[in-house]
Amino acid sequence: MLGEQIIxxxxxxARNFFGSYVSKERLTTVQYPEExxxxxxxxxQFPFLxxxxxxxxxxxxxxxxxxxEKECPPKCIYIVKSKDKxxxxxxxxQLYPLTFDIDISVCMSCQICVEVCPFESIKMDTKFExxxxxxxxxxxxxxxxxxxxxxxxxxxxxxxxADSDAVIAAEKAKAEAKAKAAAEAKAKAAxxxxxxxxxxxxxxxxxxxxxx
Amino acid sequence: xxxxxxxLLVSALxxxxxxxxxxxxxxxxxxxxxxELMLNAANLNFIAFWRFGPHPEALTGIMFVLFSMAxxxxxxxxxxxxxxxxxxxxxxxxxxxVKDLKG
Amino acid sequence: MFNSLDQIFVTALHWxxxxxxxxxxxxxxxxxxxxxILSVFPGVFAxxxxxxxxxxxxxxxxxxxxxxxxxxxxxxxCGFGQFIPDGIKSLTxxxxxxxxxxxIVHFLAPVVMLIPVMLAYAVLPFGKNMSVTDYDAGxxxxxxxxxAVELSVFMAGWSSRNKYSLLGAMRAIAQMVSYEIPLILSAxxxxxxxxxxxxxxxxxxxxxxxxxxxHWFVFTPWGLAGFILFFIASLAESNRTPFDLPEAESEIIxxxxxxxxxFKFALFFLGEYLGMFAIIGLGITLFLGxxxxxxxxxxxxxxxxWFLSKLMAIVFVFIWIRATLxxxxxxxxxxxxxxxxxxLALINILVAGIWHYLGADWQRWPVCAAIIFGAYAxxxxxxxxxxxxxxxxxxxxx
Amino acid sequence: MSSFFIITGxxxxxxxxxxxxxxxxVHCALxxxxxxxxxxxxxxxxxxxxxxxxxxxxxxGAIAILIVFAILLTRSGEAPEQSVLTSGWLxxxxxxxxxxxxxxxxxLNSSAIPRxxxxxxxxxxxxxxxxxxxxxxxxxxxxxxxxxxxxIGAVLIALKEGSQxxxxxxxxxxxxxxxxxxIPGSQFSTGGRP
Numbered sequence: 063m064l065g066e067q068i069i070x071x072x073x074x075x076a077r078n079f080f081g082s083y084v085s086k087e088r089l090t091t092v093q094y095p096e097e098x099x100x101x102x103x104x105x106x107q108f109p110f111l112x113x114x115x116x117x118x119x120x121x122x123x124x125x126x127x128x129x130x131e132k133e134c135p136p137k138c139i140y141i142v143k144s145k146d147k148x149x150x151x152x153x154x155x156q157l158y159p160l161t162f163d164i165d166i167s168v169c170m171s172c173q174i175c176v177e178v179c180p181f182e183s184i185k186m187d188t189k190f191e192x193x194x195x196x197x198x199x200x201x202x203x204x205x206x207x208x209x210x211x212x213x214x215x216x217x218x219x220x221x222x223x224a225d226s227d228a229v230i231a232a233e234k235a236k237a238e239a240k241a242k243a244a245a246e247a248k249a250k251a252a253x254x255x256x257x258x259x260x261x262x263x264x265x266x267x268x269x270x271x272x273x274x
Numbered sequence: 275x276x277x278x279x280x281x282l283l284v285s286a287l288x289x290x291x292x293x294x295x296x297x298x299x300x301x302x303x304x305x306x307x308x309x310e311l312m313l314n315a316a317n318l319n320f321i322a323f324w325r326f327g328p329h330p331e332a333l334t335g336i337m338f339v340l341f342s343m344a345x346x347x348x349x350x351x352x353x354x355x356x357x358x359x360x361x362x363x364x365x366x367x368x369x370x371x372v373k374d375l376k377g
Numbered sequence: 378m379f380n381s382l383d384q385i386f387v388t389a390l391h392w393x394x395x396x397x398x399x400x401x402x403x404x405x406x407x408x409x410x411x412x413x414i415l416s417v418f419p420g421v422f423a424x425x426x427x428x429x430x431x432x433x434x435x436x437x438x439x440x441x442x443x444x445x446x447x448x449x450x451x452x453x454x455c456g457f458g459q460f461i462p463d464g465i466k467s468l469t470x471x472x473x474x475x476x477x478x479x480x481i482v483h484f485l486a487p488v489v490m491l492i493p494v495m496l497a498y499a500v501l502p503f504g505k506n507m508s509v510t511d512y513d514a515g516x517x518x519x520x521x522x523x524x525a526v527e528l529s530v531f532m533a534g535w536s537s538r539n540k541y542s543l544l545g546a547m548r549a550i551a552q553m554v555s556y557e558i559p560l561i562l563s564a565x566x567x568x569x570x571x572x573x574x575x576x577x578x579x580x581x582x583x584x585x586x587x588x589x590x591x592h593w594f595v596f597t598p599w600g601l602a603g604f605i606l607f608f609i610a611s612l613a614e615s616n617r618t619p620f621d622l623p624e625a626e627s628e629i630i631x632x633x634x635x636x637x638x639x640f641k642f643a644l645f646f647l648g649e650y651l652g653m654f655a656i657i658g659l660g661i662t663l664f665l666g667x668x669x670x671x672x673x674x675x676x677x678x679x680x681x682x683w684f685l686s687k688l689m690a691i692v693f694v695f696i697w698i699r700a701t702l703x704x705x706x707x708x709x710x711x712x713x714x715x716x717x718x719x720x721l722a723l724i725n726i727l728v729a730g731i732w733h734y735l736g737a738d739w740q741r742w743p744v745c746a747a748i749i750f751g752a753y754a755x756x757x758x759x760x761x762x763x764x765x766x767x768x769x770x771x772x773x774x775x
Numbered sequence: 776m777s778s779f780f781i782i783t784g785x786x787x788x789x790x791x792x793x794x795x796x797x798x799x800x801v802h803c804a805l806x807x808x809x810x811x812x813x814x815x816x817x818x819x820x821x822x823x824x825x826x827x828x829x830x831x832x833x834x835x836g837a838i839a840i841l842i843v844f845a846i847l848l849t850r851s852g853e854a855p856e857q858s859v860l861t862s863g864w865l866x867x868x869x870x871x872x873x874x875x876x877x878x879x880x881x882x883l884n885s886s887a888i889p890r891x892x893x894x895x896x897x898x899x900x901x902x903x904x905x906x907x908x909x910x911x912x913x914x915x916x917x918x919x920x921x922x923x924x925x926x927i928g929a930v931l932i933a934l935k936e937g938s939q940x941x942x943x944x945x946x947x948x949x950x951x952x953x954x955x956x957x958i959p960g961s962q963f964s965t966g967g968r969p
Contacts, residue, residue, distance in 0.1 A: 064717075064757025068702065075436045075701040082435045091440050277780075277892055281821070282882040284784040288791055288810075290875035295795030297867035298860050303800060303845055307807050310838065311791050314814050317830075325821040326889060330896035333906045337914070339826050340903075343833050344918045348925030350838045354845040355929035361849040370861060482805065514825050514900050521828040524836020528808055531843050535801055547847070550840060557836075574900050 103221060106186035108166055109175055110210045114151055118209035123183030125150060126159040130175035130184055138168035139175065151230065152237040162205040166192055182226040188218045281322035289315035302357045302367045306350065313346050379677040386413070386681065387506050410509040414498045421688070422650045423460035428689075429696050431456065436700040467646070470639035475538060478636065482536035487637070487644035489529035493522040494648050497655040502577050504668045504681035515576040516568065519659055520561055523614070526652060527553050530623070530633050533645070537636035545632025548707065549616065549623030555714040556613035556620075562722035563606040566599055566729035567663045576659075580667035589673040593666040598745040599729045602753070604664040606722050608691075611660055613714070615653035617695055619702040622710060657691045658684070717760045724752045780820050787813025798859055800846045808839040822895035825903055 082088050092099050115121035126143045140163040147155035175184050187210070194200030216223040289312050296308030317339045324335025361367045381388070390409055397405040427442065434441025445462055446453035474483055500515035502508035512518050527550050534546020568574055571582045585592045594600030613620035624632035634645045661667060665687055668680035705713070728745045735741035790810030794803045811834035818827035861867070882888070907915050 063754065064761055071701045072697065075697060078438055079432070079436045079697075082438050088438045089440065090438065093440075276888070278888055279882055280780070280784070281817070282888075283879060284788065284817070286875055286878035286882060287788055288814075289878070290871045291788065291791045291795055293874055294868055294871035297870065298864035299795065300859055300861050301800060301851060303842060303849070303851070304795070304803060307794055307803060307842065310807070310834070311794065311810065314811065314834075317826075318814060318817060321818055321821050321823050321826060325823065325895070326892060328889065328893075330893070330898075333898065333902060336823060336826055336898065336903060337906060337911050339823075340829065340907075341911075341914055341918055343826075343829060344922060347833055347837060348922050350841055351929040352925050352932070354841055355933040357845055358848050359932050367849045367851060482802070512824065514828055517825065517828040517832065517900075521831040521836065524832050525812075527840050528805070528835060528843075531840070532805065535843075535847075543847075550844070554837075554840065572901075 101188045101218075103219065105188045106171055106173055107190045108169060108171060108187050108192065109164060109173075109184050109208070110187045111162065111205065111208045112183055112185055112212055112215050113209050114212050116211075118206070118211070120148075121151075121211075122158060122205075122209060123151070123181050124159050124162065125156040125181055125183070126162075127157075127180070129178050129180070133174050133178045135172060135174060136168045136170055138165040139163070140165075152234060153241075154237075159205060162208060163202055164208060165202050167197075167201040182230055185215055185219070185222070185226075276326075278322055278326040281326075282319065285315045285318040285322065288312075288318065300368050300370050302360065302369050302372075303354070305369065306353045306357070309353075310346060310350065313342060313349075317342055379679070383505055383679040383681075385679075386504070407509070414495065414509070418498065418651055418654055419647060421654060421685075422647055423464065424457070425650060425654075425689075425692055426463065427457050427459050428693070429699075430459070432693065432696045433700045436697070464643070467643040468640055470642075472639040472641060473636075475636050477538040479536040479538070482532050483636075484641075486529050486533035486536060487641045487648065489532060490526060490648040491644055491651070493525040493529075494652045494655060496522045497652075498658075500576055501655065501658045501662060502580055502667055503658075503684050504679065507668070507681060508577055511575065511577055514574045516564060516574040516579075516659075519576075519655075520557075520564075523652075523656070524557070526648075529648075533637070534633035537633075539636050541629040541631075542633050542635045545623045545625075545629050545635065548629075549633055552613055552616075552620060552623060552710060552714075555711060556610045556718070559606050559714065559718035559722045560610035560614060562719070562726060563603040563610065564659075564663055566603045566725055567594055569726070569729050570594070570733060576662050576667075580662055580669065583666040584669045586673040591666050591669055591671050591673070593664065593669070593671065595664045595666075597732065598742065598749050599725055599732055600664055602721065602725045602728070602749045604660065606718055606725065607660050607664065610718065611653075611656040612695065612698065613710075614656055615695075616649065617653065618699040619705050620710060621704055622707060625704055653695070654688060654692070657688055657695075661687045661691065712760065717756050721752060721756055725749065777820075780817070783813055783816045783820065787817065799853065800851050801843060804839060804842045804846060807842070808835050811835050811839065823898070825898070825900055 078088070112123050113121035114123065126141055128141050128143070131137075131139045131141045140161065141159050142161040144158045144160045148158055150156040171186070173186055176186055192201075212223070212227070216227075292308045292311030292315060294308075295311070296305045299305060299308070320335040320338045320342075324330055324333075327335070357367055360372055364372055366372065390406060393409055394402050394406045431441035431443075441456065442459040443456035444453060445456055445458040447458060448461065474480060497519050499509045500512055500518050508515075530549045530553070531546050534542045534544075534549070537543075567579060571579050573579065573582075583591060583593050590596070595604045616623050622628075624634070629635070634642060637645055661684065668684040670676045670678060670683055728748050731748070732741050732745050735744065787810050790806050790808075790813055793806035794810055797803050797806060811830065815827045815830040815834075818824075818830055
């Protein structure tokens, strides 16, 4: 009979119409400014710089090696190296970035900077509400705004943060072990020198800014 | 000038315009438009004479116009079908080029 | 009390007109009526756009617009203020005219669209004693001005110098011409039974009650068939889904108003919706009793309330159909009009004649219902078994 | 005679004059629609309501549409480059001017034209229907027959006939798009016309 299927279809849409008022789980829309979807574990929007501790200027992991600047496909990173050095988490004296700017109007969220960074210092953020009224200054984000604490990183990407913390801990342990070994060697040398003063050879210069 | 004369003058001018168009334009469709205008002029005459005539209750004028409208519709349909058929044969609807009897 | 509430607009009109001198009263009266139509129906249009968006949203399990409420406040009104920014947006947008377009015709097309649509409201009775003009040949007037819309569609499509516009215009005209025939033929049945082309007369004929139920024509076999035919044809005449081929977004961008923007686009949009309301209003007047109430104990509700609520109910069905059915193909559209609607409308005229001839006898009910149902079944079977509804065969493209 | 009648008459005549004198055929058809609407308005002022509405329904709603369809089907939507007038157009203008002069002279000087104006007759649709079904029933039937024949005839004439028209189709398909400076995007240019 002509028209049967039309009536069936109309019944389906009518059921949807009334159902959407009755059961909330039919509605998949997220009312955006009030509600937010929980971002997925691997969401990535835009890079940020990780720092340890409380003071972002002291704890910044970045050593201004400029690998990310060179690797960045759209060339949106701009780094100026510092003249002096300051100790990093291992206690070694390192350069630090005087300027670290990222132009988010150019960045394409490719994550290559994260892949190439040997110091676990640049990571991807999940924040996406970056629009601004200022077309030029507002889209160029500088070091102070890019720096986010390690705690924040652990919160947004728990898995990745655990991995990178493990890497850093391993590095640190290695450095400590090395320093310890060096210190032991030094102490041994010192005792040996004490024991035999004529054979007092200067120990190989250990890390001067030893922290631990 | 009485109202009837105004109507008749308007209709005469409409007829003259339609006639001039029908005989001077080359395109077949425009000739048809001219003929339609002439028919309308005649219809206007019928209505004017019915309205101002001595026996409006007889409705003859209105009936004539209704039938002439139906005929105009038929004429337009057949005429345009002819124009399209000629266009298909000759690839033109210019009346100056459609004058030989052999198709 | 209810009667004065019913006649409040008529009283207001008389009161307003009484201020002007005697000689100017007809003019003043028509001006007030024009102002009334020009203020009420665009308002209904604005509300309908919101209803449409929200309704389709709910049918697709979305919210639809639910943000904009009263400006400068936090009150949201479930998004019913949306038409204000929509209107401001479309009226202030840049008006772009294509370089190759025929400027004059391009400019005139939306105006020519709106004039006949507005004229059509002149004969509709919105309520008791509430039709603007009471032409003896009101129905003919409605169909006559409705025919002029096609010309504006052609003007818009041709003057844009865009192949999509022209294709859309050609589709629109072919569709409107084809569906105008079942539309008029289904209205003819009512004219046959009532014996008048006057729309107020037609409503008066339906304003009687037996056992408390109104004599609406839709409650008779021929009236039901006529109403369904009229409904389908009016869907096609107002270019609504599933007959929206003239402006099929996925095929020809926006059809005949592809090249229109800003104010002119808004005029086309308005004209399309006002045409839809006008044709629905005619359908209500012809088959659903116009401004009368369906049952006798509800006659105290003002007549214009009945008219508007019937109008909105049918608009809602239009929206519901739009959200349900997919678009027809061009050959299916034409087959449906010429091989199903037209024969059924002709048989319906025959049935109306039989109904009139059989008189007040009860036997006319089963007889007429049987003829119509049989014709429907046969024609429907023929349409469904037609090869044209199957896979399409292309003649040139292999 | 009111001034409104004069205005309507002037609009009608201007529409007709434009319909006959513009170069672009589509403009001609649209001007013709204006002229027909003007004629319908004249009918309304002559108290012939039914005829006026029927005029709009038939001429503006049907014939104008038919004509624009024919214009597009014969690819004459653009103004032609060569002259739009026939070779003997001066004679045609002269003859039509003569026709108008004679008619106008006759109208203004005839003694058969009634001088007094009668009040407008009231004609209801019912009157017209009664007349059509009684006194004019034979013409009505004949008109029905004529319309049916015209319908069938028009379909037969415009129908593609057999193999010959198929060849025409091929010809149409093979024909290259016009290289003349037609406006881009216009599908119905006259460029390809021989």
